[in-house]
Amino acid sequence: MTSSENSAIKNFGIFGHGGSGKTTLSEALLYATGAINRMGDVEKGNTTTDFDQDEISRSISINCALATVNWDGTRITLLDTPGYADFVGDAISAVRVVDSCAFVVSGVDGIEVQTEIMWEKATELGSPSFFFISKLDRDRAGFDRVLDDIRKTFGSNVVALNIPIGEEHDFRGVINLLSGKAYELEKVGKSKEVPVPDSLKDALSSGRDRVIEAVAESDDSLLEKYLDDVELSAEEISAALSKGVMNRSIFPVLCGSASRGTGIPEFLDFVSDVLPLPWQLPDVVGKVPGSDEEVTLPRRPDAPLSALVFKTLADPYVGKLTYFRVFSGVLNSDSTAFNSTEGQSERVGQLFQVTGKDQTGVPELGPGDLGAVSKLGHTSTSDTLCDKKNPVVLPPIEYPAPLMSLAVEPKTKGDEDKLSTALGRLCEEDPMLEVRRDTDVHQTLISGAGENHLDVVVTKMRKKFGVDVLTAAPMIPYKETIRKLVEAQGKHKKQTGGHGQFGHCYLRLEPLDRGEGFQFEVKIVGGAIPRQYLPGVEKGVIAAMKDGFVGGYPIVDMKVTVYDGSYHSVDSSEMAFKMAASKAIRTAMEDADPVILEPIVNAQVTVTDQFMGDVIGDLNSKRGRIIGMTPKGKSQLVQAQVPLAEMSRYSIDLRSITGGRGVFTMEFSHYEEVPDHIAQKIIADQEREPEES
Ligand SMILES: Nc1nc2c(ncn2[C@@H]2O[C@H](COP(=O)(O)OP(=O)(O)OP(=O)(O)O)[C@@H](O)[C@H]2O)c(=O)[nH]1
Ligand SMILES: [Mg+2]
Numbered sequence: 001m002t003s004s005e006n007s008a009i010k011n012f013g014i015f016g017h018g019g020s021g022k023t024t025l026s027e028a029l030l031y032a033t034g035a036i037n038r039m040g041d042v043e044k045g046n047t048t049t050d051f052d053q054d055e056i057s058r059s060i061s062i063n064c065a066l067a068t069v070n071w072d073g074t075r076i077t078l079l080d081t082p083g084y085a086d087f088v089g090d091a092i093s094a095v096r097v098v099d100s101c102a103f104v105v106s107g108v109d110g111i112e113v114q115t116e117i118m119w120e121k122a123t124e125l126g127s128p129s130f131f132f133i134s135k136l137d138r139d140r141a142g143f144d145r146v147l148d149d150i151r152k153t154f155g156s157n158v159v160a161l162n163i164p165i166g167e168e169h170d171f172r173g174v175i176n177l178l179s180g181k182a183y184e185l186e187k188v189g190k191s192k193e194v195p196v197p198d199s200l201k202d203a204l205s206s207g208r209d210r211v212i213e214a215v216a217e218s219d220d221s222l223l224e225k226y227l228d229d230v231e232l233s234a235e236e237i238s239a240a241l242s243k244g245v246m247n248r249s250i251f252p253v254l255c256g257s258a259s260r261g262t263g264i265p266e267f268l269d270f271v272s273d274v275l276p277l278p279w280q281l282p283d284v285v286g287k288v289p290g291s292d293e294e295v296t297l298p299r300r301p302d303a304p305l306s307a308l309v310f311k312t313l314a315d316p317y318v319g320k321l322t323y324f325r326v327f328s329g330v331l332n333s334d335s336t337a338f339n340s341t342e343g344q345s346e347r348v349g350q351l352f353q354v355t356g357k358d359q360t361g362v363p364e365l366g367p368g369d370l371g372a373v374s375k376l377g378h379t380s381t382s383d384t385l386c387d388k389k390n391p392v393v394l395p396p397i398e399y400p401a402p403l404m405s406l407a408v409e410p411k412t413k414g415d416e417d418k419l420s421t422a423l424g425r426l427c428e429e430d431p432m433l434e435v436r437r438d439t440d441v442h443q444t445l446i447s448g449a450g451e452n453h454l455d456v457v458v459t460k461m462r463k464k465f466g467v468d469v470l471t472a473a474p475m476i477p478y479k480e481t482i483r484k485l486v487e488a489q490g491k492h493k494k495q496t497g498g499h500g501q502f503g504h505c506y507l508r509l510e511p512l513d514r515g516e517g518f519q520f521e522v523k524i525v526g527g528a529i530p531r532q533y534l535p536g537v538e539k540g541v542i543a544a545m546k547d548g549f550v551g552g553y554p555i556v557d558m559k560v561t562v563y564d565g566s567y568h569s570v571d572s573s574e575m576a577f578k579m580a581a582s583k584a585i586r587t588a589m590e591d592a593d594p595v596i597l598e599p600i601v602n603a604q605v606t607v608t609d610q611f612m613g614d615v616i617g618d619l620n621s622k623r624g625r626i627i628g629m630t631p632k633g634k635s636q637l638v639q640a641q642v643p644l645a646e647m648s649r650y651s652i653d654l655r656s657i658t659g660g661r662g663v664f665t666m667e668f669s670h671y672e673e674v675p676d677h678i679a680q681k682i683i684a685d686q687e688r689e690p691e692e693s
Pocket of ligand 1: 018059062084259
């Protein structure tokens with residue numbers, strides 16, 4: 001293997017909605033190139049790129065997975081990505097590190113949300129993109145209908161390069177519109193040339209006209225010839241097609257059936273003939289570490305190294321495996337690299353080319369290569385590896401904020417350390433997972449993209465790290481406060497044989513503004529309470545405030561003044577004053593008009609106009625206050641303040657209102673009083689729920 005510019009290297013990622021057929025397409029491509037000698041099936045759990053146990057048991061992709069194959073002298077690396085929204089993190093990593101994007105669209109279901117979401121990412125990055133209409137062998141599959149759908153959604157420069165021969169169960173091959181040749185499936189992944197069926201001759205000629213028109217339009221010199229009715233040569237067309245794909249003025253459409261293998265050799269021909277080579281793409285742009293100065297690097301082997309880590313597998317037995325893509329320069333096995341994100345040198349051992357779970361040792365990886373290395377000490381996902389003498393940091397991968405949280409605790413007492421080790425490892429390999437300790441409610445919270453994501457995390461903790469956990473909805477950190485100035489006294493007096501106990505104080509409680517916390521003031525005159533007992537008073541106040549009054553939530557935003565009291569020269573102690581102060585607080589609370597406070601979040605919801613009304617209606621029903629609506633591209637950004645308690649399942653609600661087309665973020669804003677009827681419900685729920693979940 002070599003990274004010279006003379007050898008053809010191509011890479012692309014496969015994106016699309018959940019279940020559109022990406023993994024089956026990957027498998028068919030592997031089979032057709034001879035990389036595997038038996039075609040696996042997602043449902044049987046034996047495909048190359050869905051090798052993880054959780055993927056096998058759920059029959060969906062959860063991780064992005066690599067495969068490197070050879071076709072017609074071109075080394076092709078493909079990256080199969082997950083399509084379900086809960087696992088979008090790995091698709092977002094993948095789109096950053098591939099040169100081109102293949103979008104798989106089901107020939108039955110057409111364009112679905114996740115395809116649009118990933119299309120936007122590819123557009124932001126300027127990645128050459130094309131489509132594969134899959135599952136054409138299925139009942140109710142319709143090539144023309146779906147092609148139309150793609151054109152309507154993504155624009156008029158979407159052009160079919162292949163059209164199908166036959167429909168549904170009779171679907172048997174494709175016609176290449178440019179060569180005008182027809183191919184039928186001979187056996188899986190292998191086709192033979194056949195005469196163009198008479199019934200498709202018109203479609204071939206009009207389809208071909210369309211391609212040539214699109215190609216001519218993408219190139220000024222060709223357009224002139226075209227308008228002058230000069231016939232364009234095959235070479236001119238093919239060169240202009242490649243250029244048009246590279247600069248995103250043409251989005252080709254291919255088609256087939258991955259499970260039967262139809263259209264697969266034609267797909268591979270397209271990849272090796274049309275997609276850009278890594279060094280044809282614009283230079284990589286990064287920054288000098290710790291500065292805003294830009295660095296540009298040509299995507300060539302003789303340039304300084306730049307590579308981006310896009311995935312980390314933290315296997316408790318095999319150790320850590322780091323997946324990266326080389327953009328410029330060459331990384332050699334048994335060398336060193338500089339992690340410019342962390343400012344640490346890394347010893348690099350054996351480099352691997354990866355296909356599914358199999359690794360093949362290689363001496364080097366160069367521009368356009370995606371591979372892996374094990375046992376890096378300081379490197380995590382999104383880090384840049386480079387040459388220490390020419391340091392550069394590539395822009396980090398940006399993941400969406402987590403949308404849903406769960407509280408977790410180990411089933412077995414004493415497993416707390418094991419739990420935190422497992423969560424630490426899982427965070428290393430999963431950029432969409434966040435873990436934090438909520439000290440208000442004493443819970444460990446895991447946050448992720450949705451229910452299924454968190455379910456996979458919990459399953460991994462059990463199967464990979466041997467920690468069984470109990471999960472619960474996160475507790476809402478309610479607080480309490482008072483609304484009236486009150487005064488009260490508390491006396492603690494006990495005569496038990498010898499030494500007695502005596503403490504006595506008068507306290508004044510005053511409400512403070514939201515967020516002001518707790519203030520304590522001493523206004524004792526004439527030594528009514530000797531100085532050494534005052535810390536006892538403050539401790540008693542703090543202890544009683546922690547215990548709460550209405551619902552057992554900590555009392556906040558209150559000023560307490562101790563202004564009088566009495567003592568006993570023998571029986572008084574700090575402890576006795578502590579007891580007295582706690583008692584005074586409890587008595588005072590009775591009359592202080594106490595109330596429960598709840599956290600309010602700022603929520604930002606981005607949706608298209610059609611869902612605005614429903615989203616706002618739903619936020620209103622959640623006791624939300626809409627505070628703004630701003631246009632944001634084709635969508636609207638709705639800003640609202642909503643009680644956190646109403647938002648715990650918002651990712652699910654928003655998904656069902658918008659069919660997955662809405663996104664949201666939220667962060668804590670402030671505390672507000674809970675309305676009476678809600679407060680009663682909080683207290684009732686609390687009484688019903690046992691302590692342990
Ligand atoms: N008939 C037919 N079924 C297909 C074809 N491609 C995929 N399928 C089936 O469609 C289902 C989903 O296929 P996958 O390849 O797992 O789809 P995916 O896009 O990888 O799904 P995620 O990775 O989970 O997003 C499986 O049951 C496949 O067997 C096809 O060309 N024809
Ligand atoms: Mg898949």
